[in-house]
Amino acid sequence: MTEIADIVLLILMIVLAVAISRMHNLFMAAMMMGIFSFLSAIIFTLLDAVDVAFTEAAVGAGVSTVLLLGTLSLTTREEKVAPKNNALALLVVLITGSALIYGTLDMPMFGDPNAPVHQHVADRYIEKSGEEMGIPNIVTSVLASYRGYDTLGEVTVIFTAGVGVILLLGYIWRKEDEQ
Amino acid sequence: MFIAAMIGILVTMALALCRALLGPTVYDRILSVNMFGTKTVLFIAVLEFLTGRPDFLDLALIYVLINFIGTLAVLKFVRYNDLGAEPEE
Numbered sequence: 001m002t003e004i005a006d007i008v009l010l011i012l013m014i015v016l017a018v019a020i021s022r023m024h025n026l027f028m029a030a031m032m033m034g035i036f037s038f039l040s041a042i043i044f045t046l047l048d049a050v051d052v053a054f055t056e057a058a059v060g061a062g063v064s065t066v067l068l069l070g071t072l073s074l075t076t077r078e079e080k081v082a083p084k085n086n087a088l089a090l091l092v093v094l095i096t097g098s099a100l101i102y103g104t105l106d107m108p109m110f111g112d113p114n115a116p117v118h119q120h121v122a123d124r125y126i127e128k129s130g131e132e133m134g135i136p137n138i139v140t141s142v143l144a145s146y147r148g149y150d151t152l153g154e155v156t157v158i159f160t161a162g163v164g165v166i167l168l169l170g171y172i173w174r175k176e177d178e179q
Numbered sequence: 180m181f182i183a184a185m186i187g188i189l190v191t192m193a194l195a196l197c198r199a200l201l202g203p204t205v206y207d208r209i210l211s212v213n214m215f216g217t218k219t220v221l222f223i224a225v226l227e228f229l230t231g232r233p234d235f236l237d238l239a240l241i242y243v244l245i246n247f248i249g250t251l252a253v254l255k256f257v258r259y260n261d262l263g264a265e266p267e268e
Contacts, residue, residue, distance in 0.1 A: 001182050001229070008189050012196055019200050027205075027256070031212050034249055035199060038219040041242075045223050050235050061216065062245035066252040073261045 002046055009046075013039045024079045030068040037061035047110070051139060181229040188225060192218045209253055216246030 016036050023029045037060030044053035108115035125138055125146070133141040143151050195218060199211035220239045227233045255261075 001185065002226075005185060005189060005226075008193070012193060016196060016200075028208060031208055031253060032199065034212055035196065035215045038215055038242075042219055042222055045226060045235075045238075050238060054238055054241065057219075057242050057245055061242075062249050065249045069252055069256040073256060 006043070006046060009039055009043055013043075024081075025077060026072055026079055027069075027077050029079075030065060030072065033068070034061045034065045037064070181225055184225050185222065185229065188218055188222045192222070205257055209250065209257070212253070213246060213250045216242065216249070220246075 013036065016032060016039065020029050020032045020036070023032070037056055041053040041057040041061065044050075044056055112118075125142055129138050129141045129146075130136065133145050135141040135145075192215065195211045195214045199208050199215070202208045202211060220242045223239045223242070224233075224236060227235050227239075
């Protein structure tokens, strides 16, 4: 049954992606991107990647719609008309796409138990993380304890980015106050 | 039973998508995007009961909240063309 759902959802995603790329109204395109994020979140849930689906819905459908609308309110709602002669762009896109598809040929099949990712440390996490960390959720104990320094680094990067944005915005506001 | 519900939700999703792409006015599209979010929540809930693991229902609840915030932002943008606008008296 989930295979049929997969196929229907992927067809909807393709239809939506083609429609978005042909839209000239950026406001409509921003809203359609929200639907696209919901569809990909469902696909992630079907693939059992619930945490990824969570992030996709929060960031893709929630925050980036708001951010795109904020950008549109500062700029314009209509797309600039592109020049007709796009043969070079089409060539670049085709080469990049075929390179990406070629890259996926070497990847193990979905759910393959012999995939490298299941051979390394996953068994230990599954068997031991409960007694070693005392946390029932394996993903949480990996993120917060086994890879604690990694997570600390990520949080530092995000914090730095946030401080940078706040400093930039504060600079603009201060200049407006002086004038 | 759950499979029938799932098929029904998928058909509704396709119809909502048609309305979002064809919809003559902005409000048709806003309503269809909002409805699509609701269908996502329903689909995830049905999927979880179908696979026998209703542990992730809180995920569906978070989706409802996100969808609400997104709809608020879209409506504010349509009404005032500015997300930071003060509401009218």
